[in-house]
Amino acid sequence: AQSVTQPDIHITVSEGASLELRCNYSYGATPYLFWYVQSPGQGLQLLLKYFSGDTLVQGIKGFEAEFKRSQSSFNLRKPSVHWSDAAEYFCAVGANSGNTPLVFGKGTRLSVIA
Amino acid sequence: GAVVSQHPSWVICKSGTSVKIECRSLDFQATTMFWYRQFPKQSLMLMATSNEGSKATYEQGVEKDKFLINHASLTLSTLTVTSAHPEDSSFYICSARENSGGFFGPGTRLTVL
Numbered sequence: 001a002q003s004v005t006q007p008d009i010h011i012t013v014s015e016g017a018s019l020e021l022r023c024n025y026s027y028g029a030t031p032y033l034f035w036y037v038q039s040p041g042q043g044l045q046l047l048l049k050y051f052s053g054d055t056l057v058q059g060i061k062g063f064e065a066e067f068k069r070s071q072s073s074f075n076l077r078k079p080s081v082h083w084s085d086a087a088e089y090f091c092a093v094g095a096n097s098g099n100t101p102l103v104f105g106k107g108t109r110l111s112v113i114a
Numbered sequence: 115g116a117v118v119s120q121h122p123s124w125v126i127c128k129s130g131t132s133v134k135i136e137c138r139s140l141d142f143q144a145t146t147m148f149w150y151r152q153f154p155k156q157s158l159m160l161m162a163t164s165n166e167g168s169k170a171t172y173e174q175g176v177e178k179d180k181f182l183i184n185h186a187s188l189t190l191s192t193l194t195v196t197s198a199h200p201e202d203s204s205f206y207i208c209s210a211r212e213n214s215g216g217f218f219g220p221g222t223r224l225t226v227l
Contacts, residue, residue, distance in 0.1 A: 034216055036218070041223070042220070042221070043120075043207060043218055043219060043220035043221040044158075044207065044218040046215075046216070046217070046218075049215060049216075090157060090158070092216065094211070094216060097211075098144075098145070098146060098210075098211040098212060099145070099146045099163075099211075100211075101148040101160050101163060101209070102148075102209070102211075102216045103160075104157050104158045105157065106156070106157045107156075107157050109155075
């Protein structure tokens, strides 16, 4: 069965510091991987996605993620965090079919301190 | 990119009433849409898969008579929470996939008094 694990429930980083949010997945076929961000009371915003090709993908807001098949990971990174990055981050996996839903991790809450 | 809208964005209702939430794909056709529910500080939980022109597929533990789903066209799916109770208060989010991407509506905050 497909699943997504985000090991860190809550992470606190200082503004300007680098960030890495971990995501591990279990999927029977070639996964399509996504990272979403959600601010309190808001919907989901797509940060980036990986379908195929270059395993390092660039997203919006200066985020990037690296797909590592051997480790079944798709970790999200940002070299310098801004206070506005404080939010909930969700990793998701899905098939290359529009008829199947995405499976989400439990999320990682990011706090940014001055 | 593809856009999914939801209406209303928030609703407050009395216990025992029914509430309808609309989900529209604005610039693409979605034969399949998905309804999720999110409790505070938790992840998204898939409730059901909405298929255009046919019955929805519900996840285990989700009452199909409680959460009525209708997908009458390729751009519209509706979720009706029937006889709502306070425990139905939650954030409901719809989603559609286009070219394997996952696009989400902005969500509907339901509060049942």
